[in-house]
Amino acid sequence: ILRGSVARPHLKPYMASLQLDGQHVCGGFLIAEQWVLSAAHCAEETDGKLFQVLLGAHSLTEPEPHKRLYQVRAQFPHPGSNIHNNKDDLLLLQLEEKAELNADVRVLPFQREDRDVAADTVCEVAGWGTIDHSGTRPDKLHQVERPVISRDVCNHRTRHDGTVTRNMMCTDSRRKDTCKGDSGGPLVCGGVAEGVVTAGSRVCGNYKKPAIYTRIAPYAAWIDGVMASADG
Numbered sequence: 750i751l752r753g754s755v756a757r758p759h760l761k762p763y764m765a766s767l768q769l770d771g772q773h774v775c776g777g778f779l780i781a782e783q784w785v786l787s788a789a790h791c792a793e794e795t796d797g798k799l800f801q802v803l804l805g806a807h808s809l810t811e812p813e814p815h816k817r818l819y820q821v822r823a824q825f826p827h828p829g830s831n832i833h834n835n836k837d838d839l840l841l842l843q844l845e846e847k848a849e850l851n852a853d854v855r856v857l858p859f860q861r862e863d864r865d866v867a868a869d870t871v872c873e874v875a876g877w878g879t880i881d882h883s884g885t886r887p888d889k890l891h892q893v894e895r896p897v898i899s900r901d902v903c904n905h906r907t908r909h910d911g912t913v914t915r916n917m918m919c920t921d922s923r924r925k926d927t928c929k930g931d932s933g934g935p936l937v938c939g940g941v942a943e944g945v946v947t948a949g950s951r952v953c954g955n956y957k958k959p960a961i962y963t964r965i966a967p968y969a970a971w972i973d974g975v976m977a978s979a980d981g
């Protein structure tokens with residue numbers, strides 16, 4: 750998160766850190782007791798290894814009361830996701846067991862109504878991604894508020910030039926922005942997850958390149974289908 754602030758500890762109890770060998774790779778969030786939603790690109794270089802999912806955390810390193818690392822039983826990248834673009838950039842992770850819910854570990858509801866969030870709506874996004882242009886990696890969760898910008902503005906020739914589909918949305922990236930490592934986290938508007946930070950490589954903090962999110966509502970049926978069909 751660029752030019753945001755340290756989040757109030759454990760006030761975003763749905764936040765997940767997707768880790769490999771103890772290293773944060775991407776964000777994610779709890780959508781059900783045994784399920785985390787993130788971005789498919791994040792699993793591109795895992796060489797077939799499964800993530801581990803850290804829940805209940807504020808600091809990535811310090812001991813905290815409800816912090817716990819969960820094994821992943823299975824990972825389900827959206828079948829339409831691919832390395833060439835940001836389409837269908839969603840990843841469902843089934844935890845090895847149901848997460849123990851408490852004050853620091855909670856499910857975040859996601860939007861099921863497929864209607865664009867109005868431009869200028871101020872939403873919030875959080876993550877353990879880079880916090881400056883030197884690529885500094887924070888230990889604590891950061892957050893930032895960002896206004897939604899219209900798809901037409903986001904698709905302008907000088908911005909994302911028509912690559913933002915109806916299944917995506919954008920927020921203003923002037924100065925304050927998401928950045929590497931924040932991908933997979935939720936864009937929360939009015940207490941509901943409306944989008945997932947896309948994990949394609951993107952310059953951060955440049956107003957010419959707004960942040961892009963995968964809208965969740967268009968994928969509600971896919972999400973429900975995977976959760977229903979997987980065992981347990």
Ligand SMILES: O=C(O)c1[nH]c2ccc(F)cc2c1NC(=O)[C@H]1C[C@@H]1c1ccccc1
Nearest residue numbers: 773774790793794878879886929930932948
């Ligand atoms: O964050 C992303 O957009 C993104 N997209 C990817 C695609 C493949 C892939 F193998 C990884 C990623 C990845 N995450 C990262 O590189 C994470 C490792 C870097 C990081 C930044 C800040 C703090 C901690 C760690």
